[in-house]
Amino acid sequence: MSKNEIDEIHDLKERVDCRSVLEAAGFTFYPEESSRHVWKYSRKHGVQGHQIVIVNHQGKGWFSPLEVGKRGDVFSLVQYLNPGLNFGQVRIELRPLAGIAPRLPAGERESSEQPVQDLLLRWNARSKPAPGSAAWKYLATARKVPEDVIERAVSLGILAEGPYGTMWAAHLNKGIVGGWEMRGEKMKSAFCRGGTKSLLQFSWGDTARCTRLAVTEAAIDAFSLAALEGRRVDTIYASTGGGMAPHTIQALQGLCMGLNVVVATDANAPGDRYANMIQPWCRKNYERLRPVGYDDWNDCLRAER
Structure with missing residues (x-):
């Protein structure tokens, strides 16, 4: 892997928010089941099932509460949502999302939690x-x-x-x-x-x-x-x-x-x-x-x- 490719991976990890990836993939944000530092997203999956993804670490990390061991950074999130993609293909998916802030509902960018x-x-x-x-x-x-x-x-x-x-x-x-x-x-x-x-x-x-x-x-x-x-x-x-x-x-x-x-x-x-x-x-x-x-x-x- 070239130095330019490595630099782009680091840049995308820094500039792409996991929440923006989920929004682009059709997930719905659940503010009533989220907190100041942890955000819950869900979408229909299969006939009757749902995919649930929890985002943490200021939007840089994620995990699935339904599947043991499914967690990581924004690159592994794209691979989780699109099985089979390699790092080069993931970079292509992430480029349009670099610097894009998640579209959280009004009032949700600041926590609704009380001290x-x-x-x-x-x-x-x-x-x-x-x-x-x-x-x-x-x-x-x-x-x-x-x-x-x-x-x-x-x-x-x-x-x-x-x-x-x-x-x-x-x-x-x-x-x-x-x-x-x-x-x-x-x-x-x-x-x-x-x-x-x-x-x-x-x-x-x-x-x-x-x-x-x-x-x-x-x-x-x-x-x-x-x-x-x-x-x-x-x-x-x-x-x-x-x-x-x-x-x-x-x-x-x-x-x-x-x-x-x-x-x-x-x-x-x-x-x-x-x-x-x-x-x-x-x-x-x-x-x-x-x-x-x-x-x-x-x-x-x-x-x-």
Whole structure:
């Protein structure tokens, strides 16, 4: 390879953003599942599948959460999207994109995330659910979550009383509240504005001693499955908050490496897609657990009670 060719490779690696490559390839950006330094892109692939690519390192790096070992720089990204291209052909593909900034939606070039201290102030300003409070009544009455489950979640510091009787369920990032799921009688499932989606984690025992991970799509489903399974002390019940954000993927990949994994997502096509995404990360036992006769675990719990 000549010096000019080597110089061009270095120049293209420096001047071409992985996000611009994905946009040119027809990928869609998901701002609600992206963060300040990590961006999620997806496109349809095959009959029912999707390709998901996460971009990091200020647009210079990428990885696929669905395929172990698929990661690298902008050159390997083009080869991932176009199998069979050699370095010379990749250079031809990249030349028109040199210096082209990604077309992020208005307001997304600067992060929509709030500083951690601002989120903590919002969280700490809310009271904790207590017997008779609106959020407690919503969980215990409308959702039939047993009171000892609610008490345990409050004691773990992952439940707060939102406005208008909503339940706030915290996602922790390195032990710090980074965002929260919101749900109530008058509010469909949502995630707090400016927060970072990671994982809600509920357990009856010491998480350091747990050997099993059960993954659900919502906090209420995590609480419901914890009740239905009889207060197992060996299990971490985790909620993704209905999406696979970059911090969610990172947290799940770490947990899946060391625990037996039960994917207890909803009994529908999206739930199956989540299960297919998680399975390659598992290094121990893997099980797909579907609610029988119902779409989700809270439906099962309400039917039982």
